[in-house]
Amino acid sequence: MYIIQGSSRENGNTEQLTAILTKGIQVESVNLRDKKILQIVDGRHAESGFMPVEDDMASIVDAMLKHDTLVFATPLYWYGMSGHMKTFIDRWSQCLRDEALQFKERMQGKKVYVVIVGGPKAKMTGLPLVQQFQHICSFMGMSLEGWIIGRGSKPGDVLLDQETIAQAKEWNREWSEEAK
């Protein structure tokens, strides 16, 4: 299980919720905010194609491809995934054109979970983001296994969102069983 953390701050609600979900489970993870990831330059129809980029993208992609299960954890920023995460995913378009990488073939079949934390109305206003992830998974041939939306603004808030915590503990129970 590979956790892709999109939050821009340390130990915020999204990380706190992820900690409950993965308690007792061995995971690998990346904090996108600690990595250098440049914006995509669309080279799909340029004569020269995509240009090489000097950043941390390749190492994250390598790690991601080694896992069967991916967890995308992001705060709900402006009713979408964080810019950190969007910038990362946009670059997949370049991965798709790198024939040696076989990106789509290797992403295909992966299980995906989406973890979102937003403000008090996030269980409504976060739904377009869930639908976006559904389209992403569908395009890549990945299976969107589940998604969870927590509510919180100040760090610690999400721990008081009892409904979400009840769901999270159930996910943790199921993930723990599968990990056995």
Place this chain on the structure above:
Amino acid sequence: MYIIQGSSRENGNTEQLTAILTKGIQVESVNLRDKKILQIVDGRHAESGFMPVEDDMASIVDAMLKHDTLVFATPLYWYGMSGHMKTFIDRWSQCLRDEALQFKERMQGKKVYVVIVGGPKAKMTGLPLVQQFQHICSFMGMSLEGWIIGRGSKPGDVLLDQETIAQAKEWNREWSEEAK
């Protein structure tokens, strides 16, 4: 009218559709790809608050605030706005905390149009992005006046999407009348 261009390449479909929409109308515009815009670091609950950032954000925001009508033009990247545009909008959270700026007060009441170009199924798969913009506008007290989704991948494709071009010409007619 202020055009915020989110495409990562020059003269792609999104810019071509925008050109039809704004034909004969005086507009100001910014290409986000030409600007330095750093990812947000969420300082809302940090003791020191948000830290000053050295990039082009302030000048874009200044220009944007001078206009009554904003057009967000973005290719549909991974079923959402481009990373360039998301990174830009995420930073609004910092603008909201800058009291001298009076960001929300000045954004309030602006008219917003959204222009999207995606692949052949974009009129379906782009809907979560439209809904996201609806939430953004609603939060900021802006009025989402209209949105349009064109279909195209290779530059020039969108010009062959007759349904979208018919809509775009009608928008252009209405915008031209208002500009008088």
Place this chain on the structure above:
Amino acid sequence: MYIIQGSSRENGNTEQLTAILTKGIQVESVNLRDKKILQIVDGRHAESGFMPVEDDMASIVDAMLKHDTLVFATPLYWYGMSGHMKTFIDRWSQCLRDEALQFKERMQGKKVYVVIVGGPKAKMTGLPLVQQFQHICSFMGMSLEGWIIGRGSKPGDVLLDQETIAQAKEWNREWSEEAK
């Protein structure tokens, strides 16, 4: 608390989930399938206005208006609310034109919960229905307090959907506290 049941069969998954949600709580409820509710005939712009209708609509509306909290419980039929429930809600357009009823004024401020049970992918495919209810509540000035989507086809299935049951028990705890 008033439960509006939209299922077409007795003791199916939707009713079973509702039973868990309301365990130990005094509720009033109506099974729409047991009532005669005719399709709306749009008379908003007819010279004679809406015509009187002989069915059970008035008595259900009367009961509904007496409660501060409404629960709309429906199976996910064809990715929407059941025809029974849609037929019922369509008729609200006629209630809105009945001045003596003061329908909108009295619906305003009510708390609304939505309970949905669909097939294995309902947590994704049920989202447009949640968004529809959000628009309905927003138009009527009601507050959409929460929604839950269970998975099940054969009666009893939803009881095995552990994530949903965990959520439902938490709702029941909160509702029980409020009822005190």
Place this chain on the structure above:
Amino acid sequence: MYIIQGSSRENGNTEQLTAILTKGIQVESVNLRDKKILQIVDGRHAESGFMPVEDDMASIVDAMLKHDTLVFATPLYWYGMSGHMKTFIDRWSQCLRDEALQFKERMQGKKVYVVIVGGPKAKMTGLPLVQQFQHICSFMGMSLEGWIIGRGSKPGDVLLDQETIAQAKEWNREWSEEAK
């Protein structure tokens, strides 16, 4: 081309928009409001299965199955399709269990268009309905070729919605070419 009309009144905006779309094209159509269609009684898991129903369902289904292209035309009632249309589609669940009918096999591959007319904000508030139709088509193996949302309340309003009329004329041009 088979037009399934879901409006509850004659010559309202939905029918007016449909008339523009189909001008000069030979179509067959049904007004659901003129037909007797009973609510579904879910018999999928009943010992006796679905019970025979005495209404007009069979004749509409027969007509529908003869066409390669279906147009679902409905006013936006309460942010969804009309109760007339929902009641009709719910009954498809019974068609699916009628082995002699081979309903799914015969619906598969049909082209579908969706025509919606709602109030002034319908281009936003009608989106969940478009997404619902996408799920319906996807389940049935039909292809959602296009959708259009017009704005209008009083009969005749939609004819003043220039953007929609421009789109509609373009559809009409394409349909006319295909019909040749």
